[in-house]
Amino acid sequence: MSDTIRYGIIGSGMMGIEHIMNINIIPDARVTEIADPHEGSREWGRATAEGEIEEYTDYREMLEKAPVDAVIVATPNFTHKAVLGDIFETKLHVLCEKPLCTTFEDAKAAAERAKTHEGVFWVGMEYRFMPPVTRFVEEVHGGSAGKLRMFAIREHRYPFLQKVDDWNRFSRNTGGTLVEKSCHYFDMMRHVVQSEPLRVYASGGQDVNHLDEKYDGETPDILDNAFVVVDFANGVRAMHDLCMFAEGSRNQEEMSAVGDSGKIECLIPEGNVVIGKRKPKSVETVHVPVQAEVLKAGFHHGASYYQHLAFQCAIREGTAPQVSAEDGLRAVAIGLAAHRSIEEGRPVLMSEFGL
Structure with a gap:
């Protein structure tokens, strides 16, 4: 090379x-x-x-x-x-x-x-590599909230954008919204919680977006909102809250980790990490800046830039990827379990996927 x-x-x-x-x-x-x-x-x-x-x-x-x-x-x-x-x-x-x-x-x-x-x-x-998210994860893993008990990820955003031939309007092409969009967040759950999921409960629907669109007489079938709860083997409960008709949000992504001694939040695009303590009660806000040049180079709050630096480091040094194909597989599996839960109206065990 x-x-x-x-x-x-x-x-x-x-x-x-x-x-x-x-x-x-x-x-x-x-x-x-x-x-x-x-x-x-x-x-x-x-x-x-x-x-x-x-x-x-x-x-x-x-x-x-x-x-x-x-x-x-x-x-x-x-x-x-x-x-x-x-x-x-x-x-x-x-x-x-x-x-x-x-x-x-x-x-x-x-x-x-x-x-x-x-x-x-x-x-x-990419979401692993947003600088505020990186700081958030460091605080969680460093024990700033004590022993982690609950973790939540909210994305309230705009609808799916138009793509060539509008291929992303149908679940058969995307894997479904909770695979296409939310695999990022299921990966974050595993990354933050540091355990594997046991069961998934979900409720979701297509209530607002794309209902007036037709493609060869067919209406898009992609979900535009959902709640997904994931129980992990170490006892942590995690939740994902997705809404794709919420452009009026101050922050598109919000993460919250609650432990037995505190709470940590991450707010994007504000770029703030909020560290709260129970006893004595205190709340500190830390702003995590991103270079303007990096912010302009994409739509993921600098994440793509820092991901490429890490990817290139793995190439040059021959080290393992920080996000492996196994990570990718497990994120897809959680998304598919969530869709199955919605379709069948029941909790889905990850053992059904052999995981």
Whole structure:
């Protein structure tokens, strides 16, 4: 590998563009190739990348011909199985956007293949890497709230954005909202709680968004709100509160960890971490800033930039990925369990997935 890590971007839509913008501001890294069958997406990628790039309509040609060190998979969710199958035939380092795959069987197969893949295999769970979230996790794991008993993650945001051919309007393409969107948060639950889930209870529906849209006579079926409760093996209870018609929120993401001696909160995009103590009662607010240049390079409060730094460190030093294919599999499984709970009106045991 050369001193500069050469990237190939597979899928130069919105998330692919965010990766390009962040790679642009990292020394010794450069996007040299883009593969996307959609001309408009390739044009967007061409306009965003710095320096000359090669373009491909078929990512398989790029894998065969291009002198790259690492690839980013930012294609529609339902394509991940096939794309990863071809990448596993190479020795390239890979950062695969979430969700790993849309079904448990496909995600499990990818996780198994990743165990023997010669390159670094990393799943794109950006929320772990937001600087305020990083500080929040440090406080939780450092014992600022005492022994953790409850953990909650709220995302109140805007509806799903339009994508090429509106592929994200149907659960068969995305894996379902609680896989597509919320696998980030189920990954955060495992990361913060440091245990594995036992059972999942969920309630959700499609009550506001996309109900007046039709695609070949078919109405979108993606959930736009849900509550998900997860019981962990170490006794911690976790909850995810999702609403995708809540643009009027002051903060899009809010996290809360409550222990036996205190409470810690994280508020995004305010960038504040609030540390509360029970005895004596006290509340301290710590602002965690992010460089303006980093904030401008995407929509995840600087997370993509810091994730790329960590990914590149793993490549250069030969260390294990901070977010593995196994992590990606388990996040998908929790999302699928939540959907099953909603559909069948019952708690779902993770043992039903063999986990």
